[in-house]
Amino acid sequence: DAGVTQSPTHLIKTRGQQVTLRCSPKSGHDTVSWYQQALGQGPQFIFQYYEEEERQRGNFPDRFSGHQFPNYSSELNVNALLLGDSALYLCASSFTGTSNQPQHFGDGTRLSIL
Amino acid sequence: AQSVTQPDIHITVSEGASLELRCNYSYGATPYLFWYVQSPGQGLQLLLKYFSGDTLVQGIKGFEAEFKRSQSSFNLRKPSVHWSDAAEYFCAVGATGGGNKLTFGTGTQLKVEL
Numbered sequence: 100d101a102g103v104t105q106s107p108t109h110l111i112k113t114r115g116q117q118v119t120l121r122c123s124p125k126s127g128h129d130t131v132s133w134y135q136q137a138l139g140q141g142p143q144f145i146f147q148y149y150e151e152e153e154r155q156r157g158n159f160p161d162r163f164s165g166h167q168f169p170n171y172s173s174e175l176n177v178n179a180l181l182l183g184d185s186a187l188y189l190c191a192s193s194f195t196g197t198s199n200q201p202q203h204f205g206d207g208t209r210l211s212i213l
Numbered sequence: 214a215q216s217v218t219q220p221d222i223h224i225t226v227s228e229g230a231s232l233e234l235r236c237n238y239s240y241g242a243t244p245y246l247f248w249y250v251q252s253p254g255q256g257l258q259l260l261l262k263y264f265s266g267d268t269l270v271q272g273i274k275g276f277e278a279e280f281k282r283s284q285s286s287f288n289l290r291k292p293s294v295h296w297s298d299a300a301e302y303f304c305a306v307g308a309t310g311g312g313n314k315l316t317f318g319t320g321t322q323l324k325v326e327l
Contacts, residue, residue, distance in 0.1 A: 141305075141317030142303070144315060147313070201262050202259075204257040204258070
């Protein structure tokens with residue numbers, strides 16, 4: 100049973116560029132959340148997708164956008180990259196249909212901005 | 214707004230010694246509480262969760278945590294630490310349903326001396 104998978108593992112971009120990160124949820128999960136973890140910090144909630152719509156959003160600018168596909172996989176897009184966007188981006192999945200189900204995390208994508 | 218405080222940034226214990234990692238939360242209703250562990254370059258692995266019921270919860274790898282509503286705390290404990298427990302530990306609070314957004318603390322880095 101595959102867990103949450105994220106791609107790519109590492110990515111290097113320059114300021115002003117755009118990036119797309121991908122996530123496949125754990126089998127049986129229908130909800131995907133994205134988190135940003137800066138060095139030495141705890142993860143910060145970016146947004147959550149369910150039924151192909153953004154259901155919740157954290158305190159992140161509109162440069163951060165996402166999408167969920169019919170197969171429940173998800174993408175995180177970041178435009179006009181800033182040096183401060185350098186972080187580990189974590190995807191987490193869960194199943195909304197049953198209450199009290201925890202989120203399961205992938206290993207993340209390490210994004211470095213030069 | 215929900216928040217989590219982990220007062221200890223770094224903790225060093227000897228192998229075989231007991232461990233307690235502190236976590237204090239702020240949440241307006243009954244909280245859903247979690248402890249996750251993160252090894253270098255890895256994602257987050259769920260150690261244990263509290264939703265309701267018995268305030269002492271057991272997790273994987275011999276960890277347990279106790280929910281104390283009067284102290285707004287959810288401390289993680291282990292009676293005998295192993296060298297492989299060296300990692301970063303995050304406490305998190307979530308809204309109802311478990312799969313909703315998580316708010317994390319800044320983490321506690323555990324070092325184990327042999």
